[in-house]
Amino acid sequence: MPRIQVRLPARQTNYEIKIGAGLLSQLGREVRAVLGPNSLRAALISNPIVFEHYGKRALQSLKAGNFKTTHWLMSEGERHKSFRSWEQAIEFLTTSGLERGDAVVALGGGVVGDLAGFAAATYLRGLAFVQVPTTLLAQIDASVGGKTGVNLAAGKNLVGAFHQPRVVLIDTETLRTLPRRESTSGWCEAVKQGAVGSRKLFDQTRRFLGAGGRYFSPGNKREAQTKVFATDLDEVVAAHCRFKAAIVAGDEQEDISRADHRSRRILNFGHTIAHALEKATGYRRFRHGEAVGYGMLVAGEISKNVGMLAAGELESLREAVRLCGPLPPAHDLAIDGIIRAMKHDKKSVGGVMRWVLLERIGRARIVEGNQIDKRLLQSSLRAGLQALY
Ligand SMILES: NC(=O)c1ccc[n+]([C@@H]2O[C@H](COP(=O)([O-])OP(=O)(O)OC[C@H]3O[C@@H](n4cnc5c(N)ncnc54)[C@H](O)[C@@H]3O)[C@@H](O)[C@H]2O)c1
Ligand SMILES: [Zn+2]
Numbered sequence: 001m002p003r004i005q006v007r008l009p010a011r012q013t014n015y016e017i018k019i020g021a022g023l024l025s026q027l028g029r030e031v032r033a034v035l036g037p038n039s040l041r042a043a044l045i046s047n048p049i050v051f052e053h054y055g056k057r058a059l060q061s062l063k064a065g066n067f068k069t070t071h072w073l074m075s076e077g078e079r080h081k082s083f084r085s086w087e088q089a090i091e092f093l094t095t096s097g098l099e100r101g102d103a104v105v106a107l108g109g110g111v112v113g114d115l116a117g118f119a120a121a122t123y124l125r126g127l128a129f130v131q132v133p134t135t136l137l138a139q140i141d142a143s144v145g146g147k148t149g150v151n152l153a154a155g156k157n158l159v160g161a162f163h164q165p166r167v168v169l170i171d172t173e174t175l176r177t178l179p180r181r182e183s184t185s186g187w188c189e190a191v192k193q194g195a196v197g198s199r200k201l202f203d204q205t206r207r208f209l210g211a212g213g214r215y216f217s218p219g220n221k222r223e224a225q226t227k228v229f230a231t232d233l234d235e236v237v238a239a240h241c242r243f244k245a246a247i248v249a250g251d252e253q254e255d256i257s258r259a260d261h262r263s264r265r266i267l268n269f270g271h272t273i274a275h276a277l278e279k280a281t282g283y284r285r286f287r288h289g290e291a292v293g294y295g296m297l298v299a300g301e302i303s304k305n306v307g308m309l310a311a312g313e314l315e316s317l318r319e320a321v322r323l324c325g326p327l328p329p330a331h332d333l334a335i336d337g338i339i340r341a342m343k344h345d346k347k348s349v350g351g352v353m354r355w356v357l358l359e360r361i362g363r364a365r366i367v368e369g370n371q372i373d374k375r376l377l378q379s380s381l382r383a384g385l386q387a388l389y
Contacts, residue, residue, distance in 0.1 A: 001018060001019065001020040001023075001234075002018075002019045002020070002234055002235065002237075002238035003016055003017070003018050003019070004016065004017040004019075004238060004241050004242050004245055005245075006144070006164075006245040006248065006249065007249050008146075008164060008248075008249060008252055009249070010252055011164065011252075013164060015034070015164060015165060015166055015167055015168070016167055016168070017143075017144065017167075017168040017170065017241050017245065018030065018167070018168070018169050018170065019139075019170040019172065019234050019237055019238050019241065020170075020171070020172065020234055021171065021172050021173040021230050021234065022171060022173055023169050023170065023171040024054060024057050024058060024061065024132065024169070024171040024173070024174070025057060025061050026061065026169070027058055027061040027062055027065070027105070027130075027132060027169060028042075028060075028061040028062045028063065028064045028065020028066070028067060029061070029064070029065050030065075030130075030167055030169055031062065031065055031067065031103055031105065031130050031166075031167070032065040032066065032067070033167075034128070034130075034166040034167045035101065035102075035103055035128055035166065036101075038101055039067070039101045039102055039103060039128070040067070040068055040099070040101070040102060041067060041068045041069070041070070041096060041097065041098055041099070041102040041103070042062045042065075042067035042068075042069050042102065042103045042104075042105050042130075043069075043070050043071070043072070043092065043093055043096045043098055043102070043103070043104050043105065044058060044059060044062065044069060044070070044071040044072075044105045044107055045071070045072055045073075045074060045089060045092070045104060045105070045106050045107070045108075045112060045115070045116035045119070046058075046071065046072075046073055046074075046106075046107040046108050046112055047073055047074050047075070047076045047108050047111070047112055048073050048075075048076060049076055050107055050108040050109070050112065050134050051071070051073050051107070053134075053174070053177050054107060054134065054174060055071065055107065058105070058107050058132065059071060062105070067103075070092070070095075070096040072088070072089065072092035074088070074089065074111075074112060074115060074116075077111070078111055078151070078156075078283070079151075080111070080115075081111045081114055081115050081149075081150050081151050082150055082151060083150055083152075083159075085115055085150070086115060086118055086119055086122075086150050089115060089116065089119035090119055090122070090123055093119060093123045093127075094123075098123065098124070098127060099124075100124055100127070101128075102127060102128070103127065103128040103129070103130055103166070104116055104117075104119060104120035104123075104127050104128070104129050104130070105129075105130045105132060106129070106130070106131050106132060106133075107132045107134065108132075108133075108134055108135075108138070109133065109134060109135035109137065109138045109142070109182070110133075110135065110137055110138045110141070110142035110143075113131055113133055113138055113142050113143055113148075114142065114147070114148050114149055114150070114157070114160070115148075115150060116129070116148075117129055117131070117146075117147075117148030117149075117163050117165070118148040118149050118150055118159075118160055118161060118163070120148070120163060121148050121161040121162075121163030122161065126163065128166045129163055129164075129165045129166060130165055130166055130167055130168075130169070131143040131165045131167075131168040131169070132168075132169050132170075132171070133168070133170060134171075134174040134175075134178075135175075135178060135182055135186060136175055136178065136182070136183060136185075136186025136187065136189075136190070136237075137182070137185055137186040137189050137288075137289055139170045139172070139175075139186075139237055139240075139241070140186065140189060140190055140193065140237055140240035140241060140244065141186075141189050141193070141240075141244060141267075143165070143168050143170070144168065144241050144244040144245055144248060145244060145245075145248040145252075145264075146162045146163055146164035146165070146248070146252070147160060147162060148160050148161055148162070148163050149161065156275075162252065162253060168241075170237060170241070172230065172233050172234050172237055173230075175233070180325065181287050181290065181325075182287065183214055183325065184214065184287070184289065184290060184293075184324050184325030184326070184327070185287040185288060185289025185290050185292075186289055187205075187209060187214055187289070187323075187324035187325065188289040188290060188292045188293040188296070188321065188324045189289045189292060190205050190236070190240055190324075191205060191206075191293075191296065191317070191320045191321055191324060192267070192269050192270055192292055192296055193205075193240050193243055193244065193267070194206070194320070194361070194362070195269060195296060195317060195320075195358060195361055195362070195364075196261075196266040196267065196269045196356065196358070196362070196363075196364040197243045197247075197362060198243070198362045199360075199361050199362035200362075201239055201240070201243055201362070202316075202320065202361050202362055204235075204236060204239055205236060205239075205240075205320065206316075206319070206320045206323065208232055208233070208236045209320065209323035209324065210323055211232075213232065213233065213236070214323065214324060214325055244267070247262065247263075247264055247266070247267065248264065250262055250263075250264075251263050251264040251265075252264075259354070259366040260366075261363055261364050261365060261366075263366070265354070265356065265366055266356055266364040266366070268356050269295075269296060269299060269356040269358070269364055270292045270293075270294075270295030270296035270297075270298075270299050270356075271292060271295055271356075272295065272299070272342060272353065272355060272356075273291075273294065273295035273298040273299060273338070273342070273381070273384070274286075274288065274291035274292040274294070274295035275291075275295075275341075275342075276338045276339075276341040276342040277291040277294060277295065277330065277333070277338060277341075278291050279341040280333060280334075280337050280338050280340075280341040281333070285328050286327075286328055286330075289324075290327045290328060293321045293324060293327050294327065294330050294384060294385055296317060296321060297314075297317065297318060297321060297383075297384035297385075298380050298381055298383075298384030298385065299355065299356065299357055299358070299384075300313075300314045300317045300318070300358060300384065301314065301379075301380035301381075301383045301384045302355065302357060302372060302376065302377065302380040303357040303358045303359075305376050305379065305380055306357070306367075306371075306372070306376070308357055308358065308359055308365065309357070309358050309359065309360065310360070313358070313360050313361050316361055317358075317361065318388065321388065322388045322389070326388075326389070327388060329387060330385040331385050331386050331387055333385065335378050335381050335382060338381060339374070339377065339378070339381075352368055352369055352370060353368070353369025353370075354366055354367070354368060354369060355367045355368075355369060355372060
């Protein structure tokens with residue numbers, strides 16, 4: 001079973017990410033191991049869809065670990081990652097009688113993880129937090145790094161806290177019930193991590209996808225092969241967690257003065273355009289990772305057009321995004337509308353946009369927005385948003 005140590009020197013804390021099929025049934029034991037014998041209660045936060053699949057097993061396991069359990073299901077969907085849900089979560093923790101030695105357990109995708117994490121960060125000024133991520137995106141990205149928070153009407157993730165989990169348990173079996181678009185979305189983020197992380201991570205991801213790895217979901221014709229995929233999948237997920245953990249360990253709080261190729265910022269590759277695409281389509285057309293798929297291609301086009309990235313490298317990126325699965329169309333969107341939507345990007349510093357571009361697969365470079373002229377941006381958008389098939 002792959003295990004990854006996350007080391008946070010600034011906080012003098014370490015914790016483990018454990019990965020493997022079927023780990024959910026060991027939840028109680030794992031939480032007990034990190035909290036010690038005196039912890040009484042575990043409060044589970046999930047949503048109705050995830051709880052329907054995995055709630056019973058999670059609660060049973062926590063009980064077997066000698067915890068008194070309670071659970072609360074937040075409403076499904078990104079718009080419920082809100083102050084209102086946070087308040088409900090806090091009420092739930094209060095009525096559950098949670099005390100300082102107890103734990104909050106998040107069972108679900110990034111929405112549940114971010115909200116439950118923020119509740120754990122704030123209630124009693126910080127309770128032990130355990131993540132059991134059940135989407136690919138949450139397993140390789142959202143559950144690693146300690147960012148928690150909620151959305152405001154003014155924008156996503158505008159209120160939050162850094163609150164590191166005590167342990168992250170990734171049961172890759174849970175991906176079997178993930179809807180196809182959620183899977184595509186997660187794989188796009190995986191391609192992103194490979195593109196800015198290392199050629200090795202990128203190639204490992206591409207190989208897995210090329211062998212049909214994205215079909216690791218229910219009711220597919222390749223179910224017979226999932227034994228092979230199960231071990232490969234654990235390895236791919238582990239490689240991504242290792243990468244993200246290394247970046248986070250080097251730059252836990254995303255230092256805005258940093259612009260080097262190992263700063264936490266490089267994880268925003270593809271995200272300036274992705275956020276603009278999501279905004280310009282009223283958050284209805286794309287899942288976030290799908291928008292990141294296009295965002296990477298546009299950032300790749302810009303990188304090529306400024307003479308930084310070789311055409312062959314961009315083609316590899318395009319191929320990898322294609323392997324993630326079909327994306328909703330984007331070629332029909334008005335280019336100027338997307339550019340307008342890019343204003344107020346959270347990633348700007350002192351009002352100047354920062355782009356994460358690629359020098360080659362595996363190496364990112366952060367560039368100030370005013371170095372990219374509008375015409376080049378327009379033509380890169382046109383090329384990057386073309387249909388992939
Ligand atoms: N904290 C971070 O560092 C970080 C990083 C990236 C993204 N995020 C946040 O993560 C959120 C997106 O997360 P997400 O993509 O996981 O979306 P999500 O949590 O909305 O989950 C996607 C959908 O899949 C369902 N689902 C989850 N697990 C399932 C399973 N195993 N089987 C069947 N259905 C399942 C959910 O109910 C939901 O409908 C955003 O709010 C984003 O801001 C946070
Ligand atoms: Zn993202």
